[in-house]
Amino acid sequence: MSPNPLNIPCVSVSAARAALAAQFADPPLRERATMLWGNRGVGKSSIVRQVAQQHAVPLVDLRLTTLEPVDLRGAVYADERLERTVWFPPEFLPGPETPQGLLFLDEITAADPRLQVSAYSLILDRRVGNYRLPEGWMVVAAGNAAWQGAVAHEMGTALADRMFHFEVQATIDAFLAHAAAEGFAPEVMAYLRVRPDRLDDSAAQLEGEHLVGASPRGWEDVSRVLQSGLDAATQRVFVQGRIGSANAAEFFGVLRELQAGADVVALLAAQPGAQTRSLLPGTLDGLHGLVYGLLAAAVDTPTLQRAIEVIEELSAWQPPRPLPLLEVQTLALELMAARALARGMELALLESPAYARLQAAKDPGR
Secondary structure (H helix, E strand, O other), X not given: OOOOOOOOOEEEHHHHHHHHHHHHHOHHHHOOEEEEEOOOOOOHHXXXXXXXXXXXXXXXXXXXXXXOHHHHHOEEEEEOOOOEEEEEOOOOOOOOOOOEEEEEEEOHHHOOHHHHHHHHHHHHHOEEOOEEOOOEEEEEEEEXXXXXXXXXXXXXXXXXXXXXXXXXXXOHHHHHHHHHHHOOOHHHHHHHHHOHHHOXXXXXXXXXXXXXXXXXXXXXXXXXXXXXXXXXXXXHHXXXXXXXXXXXXXXXXXXXXXXXHOOHHHHHHOOOOHHHHOOOOOOHHHHHHHHHHHHHHOOOHHHHHHHHHHHHHHHOOOOOOOOOHHHHHHHHHHHHHHHHHHOOOHHHHHOOHHHHHHHHHHOOOO
């Protein structure tokens, strides 16, 4: 099989979302359906949901693997006046009273082939039976391919030729930005910052013929496990059962170092200067644990400003071994600035003397 069966480059989640939003905004482009390809858990359904929210239009989300062939085409009944059978369209398909929206046909490649016939009719002709999709609606389909390890039916070139195709791939920067905005467990964000190759191990999973492996959705579940009230032993059982034994073993190995390397509570309470620097972790894993721990704690003005003071201490700190302190400091400032903007704490950022000093050090001419 070709190393790139789709014959298209991968795009990030954010690029796919921007493209779909632009497509919906252009009525002629909206008439053509778009197919989202990508590994499980990459966020294809989230992309469509966010585009619908951005344009403030309804979303009809159809998981085709849960439908029977007759569900999409509708029910047939006998019309005695016409002396013929007539199809009643299903109530979940949009009617003329809803002129605009997104119709999402999820898991299309895994659906029953008989159901795919009706789904393809919606894609190709924007109609099925007597039902016609309103003009202002856009059809988006999504699915996995057989070469991505999914149970899937092959899509023919005739159908493929009637759609735009995006192969969506999760990138570590986009995932971590999403994770920070959603309040994921700092341990997960710190781990993936230093182990970005563990975000999605689909290739290794397929090669080893393993059923369970790591994916963006899996790490979201791991975050929820860590933020639960479960004891450590039970957490391990859940994490192993979500991302696989090898991934879990490495994660918990790094997690011990993350948790031992930085006591965020003690750092926030420490006096600036030598007392703070004495609590800074001496490993790269520990530093990333510190950064994301401070980010999780920065929920109000005093904590945000104190977190920036801790970050500033990296400039004067002499670690026991060489570490990329400037790189870590830059990352931490970017995350703190994004957190301040997201939570309406811009004034707290601008009024922070430590932040002003750090910005002046980056740009001496200011």
